[in-house]
Amino acid sequence: MEDTKVRESVPIGVIGTGSRLPERQVGNTEVGAPxxxxxxxxxxxxxxxxxxxADPGEATSDLAADAGRAALERAGISPADLSFVVVATSTPDSPQPPTATAVAEMVGATPDTAAFDLNAVCSGFVFALSVxxxxxxxxxxGYALVIGADVYSRILDPADRRTVVLFGDGAGxxxxxxxxxxxxxxxxxxxxxxxxxxxxxxPAGGSRRPASEATLAGGEHYFRMDGRGVRDFVSxxxxxxxxxxxKDSGVGEADIAxxxxxxxNGHMVDGLARGLGLPVARVHTTVREYGNTGAASIPVTLDAAVRSGAVHPGDTVLLTGFGGGMASGFALMRW
Structure with missing residues (x-):
């Protein structure tokens, strides 16, 4: 376990948020039939x-760059001022180069900007924030652009009801x-x-099980999940x-706004909120309209909360990420 408290002399926080969801809305009847x-x-x-x-011509970098531009505009920061562009994703444009290099160029960052991807699946945005x-x-x-972006629709098995009904695409x-x-x-x-x-x-497509006719025929390039096992792990x-x-951060549960x-998953989010028992916290959700957008889900939801006017200066915000790995990432912020 890696644990850190921020004690450095320069406090760093979120000064602008942005998001991008594809235009195409897919309802339950369409996704459920196959x-x-x-x-x-x-x-x-x-x-x-x-x-x-996402539409056929849209990739992870396209959504990420749009979300990044929106965040930069709201922050009032020029892309030339960025020291880092980091994209948290498990669905990159391609195995290499890093999707973040395309995003950095698309938003107008300079060649001096360090751009790299980070894969902690659905916890990736919180991992990237911490790093x-x-x-x-x-x-x-200095300044950095941190993006969570995924296009899961490209790796879903249309016949797998355990996964295809859950996931959407997006970037925050x-x-x-x-x-x-x-x-x-x-x-x-x-x-x-x-x-x-x-x-x-x-299961396949990497160095342990490279792409082959057999892996393609077996559908091993599709996303797979043991839903019951994930639910049990999270709970x-x-x-x-x-x-x-x-407790270790010295923040009381009643201090979380x-x-x-x-x-x-909508029901998993509700169960987690009940299990945490935060007495006054407002629980922000987007899953019912956008589905599970992977590494994008936390920043998309944070952006929605900020743009709604719900988050005020001085509010304490808790981010809780969990997903493949099984990786968990928690971040505590004072707005």
């Missing part, structure tokens, strides 16, 4: 009513930069349970880990 399920079944099992899927915050703080400040972004003392990222905690890594996977491990994180969880 999988043999209907709208009522999907709503009962997941709480999801719609999701957005970039420390890099900026240790170097005395945050600009990090110096903030007044007492604000910004207060603490983060990152952890991974490799023993549970097979709960969420794409058993995440609430006590969050409570320990808050906003909870922004990974939008895995």
């Amino acid at each position: 999988a043999g399920v209907d709208d009522a079944w999907i709503v009962r099992k997941t709480g999801i009513r719609h999701r957005r899927w 970039v915050q420390r890099a900026l703080s240790a170097s005395g400040g 972004a945050a600009v990090l930069g110096p903030v007044p003392r007492g604000r910004g990222l207060l603490a983060t905690r990152l952890s991974s349970s490799g023993a549970h890594r097979d709960l969420i996977r794409v 058993e491990h995440v609430p006590p880990a969050v409570r320990a994180f808050l 906003h909870l922004v969880p990974h939008q895995a």
